[in-house]
Amino acid sequence: MSATLSAPARTRRRSRQIRIRWTMFGFVVPALIVYLAMVIVPSLQSIQLSFTNWDGIADDYDYVGFANYTDMLTSGRFWNAVKNTLLLGIGSAIIINVISLGMALLLDRLVHLQGLFRTAVYLPALVSAFIVATIWKYLLNYNFGFVNTFLRDVGVPDAARDWLGDSDIVVWVILFIVCFTLGGNTTLIYLANLQSVPQELLEAARIDGAGKVQVFLNVTWPMIAGGVTINVTLALIAGWTIFDQVMVLTSGGPGFVSETMAFFIYKVGFGEYRAGFGSAAAVVLFLVVLISSAATNGYMRKREIQA
């Protein structure tokens, strides 16, 4: 089509496109400036600070080379935080996605009271993680909490545990609460995907004699592959950066046992006056989030194509 246009027309069209692009860019500029000033520049500054011994308060600091990175990588506390982060990130991504997909399948087939059940499933996602964690903290209190009181009242006092103080289970308890908080959004995305699966494909498969499981595996599952990619990626990112729940429920304790990388960065950077060290940990977390999310996304996309 464009080949048929005259040269002046092509020039006019081109200049108009350039004008539109500049106008669009003009709309973006204010947000871009704020984003650069508030996120990108401080982020780059963190890389610089990671090579210093800045305490986060004083105006001056010294460059210490890679000392912060060496200290961090030889610290058992750091590796414990990495282990917890991986457990919470991968664990929550798997659990949330499996349960949410199951919930979405159930909600998709509901005939009556759809709105009520959808609201009930989504409700926890509407409350901030901080508030949800605070409520759970009260529920799980060893001496006064509802959970232990209930267990004692129904005659199984031995099942009562110090849910937030027992170092053997505390990370798993946090994992449960994280899944509880984040499940609503994931379910909603799956539900939207399920409802966009063409009915004629499902009916064709059934007419061809496919059972429920076969229909799901061979028709539904490939059709919602995109939703799986988005949900897994978002759940992983949320898991890597878990902070609120740890802050409220355990403050990283007992001892250091439930610290995550995000909490570790906050604790050393802000609470222990080691902003240089905290910045080094932030750089490492940045790389972990970037690499793991890119790898997961790449793998999931490949799976989508195969599906």
Add this chain to the structure above:
Amino acid sequence: MRIAMTRPGARRALAVVATAGIAALTLAGCSGTADADGSAGDKTTIRFLYATGDETWNSAVDAIVTAFNEQSETTEVSLDPLPAGSDYATAMKTMDATGNWPAIVDMRDTVTYINAGKLAPIPTEVTELLSDDAYGAAEDGNVYTVPYSALNGELGMNIVYNKDYFEENGLEVPETYDEFIALLEAIKANGDEPLATAAGEVWPSDQLWKPLAAPYFAEYSDEGGFWNAVVEGTASVEDLREPLQELLDITNEYVLTGWQSTADAQTTTLLVNGQAVMATSSAGLGRLNDINKVNPDFNAGMFIIPAEDGTINVLKNSVTGDTAGGLAISAQAQEDGAEYDSAVEFLDYFYSVDGANILEAQGWLAPNIKNADQVTHNTSIPGSEDFFGLLENPKLKWYQNDSSSAAFSAFNTFFRQTRIEMQDGQITLDEAIEKAQTEFDKTVDSAS
């Protein structure tokens, strides 16, 4: 045109943007400053940041600020309470990072902030209201903090107990460490829980540790304190093996289950509910006042864990040490001018006889002011005779243990968490000692 969100390219773009955004925000977490101030109407409004958690202190602050606001024609003080359970040091650092300093701050880690120029000197107009030994000048000759309470050091770090239970079971307040262990054993033999303590917020773990370590710290009092001796190489964390072992044994044998997640304020409830016969405390008279508010019929008493020879060692930090708390005026308020004047006006009232009487009426021990003879002390709180009795006890021995390193606060937080790890059985005593010594060498020693 419809936005095709299911296209692989769009999904990838969304995922990449989300990833980059989260990662960048993570990186941005450790930097950034901004400015803020406030004044409203005819009066200058200033903020007063303080740590809550101790109900007596909360009510004392509320009462004196209300009284001040009613009589001041130029200043309105608004309360900026930090909720119980928050990490105060972290909150202060966050406040500094946002450049949002209140005019008056209930300080922690004072030396760090003085060195960074974040505090303003307190004028003689305020300090001359106080007893001469109630405040001290920093290295530059200026006074940066003034006390918010009477200078009784860590006399408030003690054990509160159920007096009726003691009487019913023929138990006595222990006069030696061995008697304390025998007391714990006797309560346990009765089938009751001897001691409630808390580590849910990390810092209350000091409440059991410090009295046990006090005899060992006290040995270094005349030599500049234990932690300075560790820096000089004349002492080490290994020297604390014995009190650490005592801490571990008491935790394993006599402490109420669930201490790891118990908050400081909950130990009052555990005591009053009869779930434990004794509870650790660091609020002194304030804790007795809290107990009285929760249950006026509860017969509470108070004692300090004695040393093996019966000495009651109590820390009395110098008024200028890094760990010394106190009220300070921020440098940000000084830059504003009007806020600084308002802060000074408030402190003048805080250290007046009227101010001291308001604090005492709430059960708070007013700071040592020059006109102390005109202040009416509150002795109506049940159990307060035990607290004031400690001050008269001939076995009371004050000791000092200030670290001269501004990096000590960071180590102290780490040491608390390491002790909790040990008490919880995650690491052994040997590992705790080694871990603490390594961290001390890395942070405090190298900084010194």
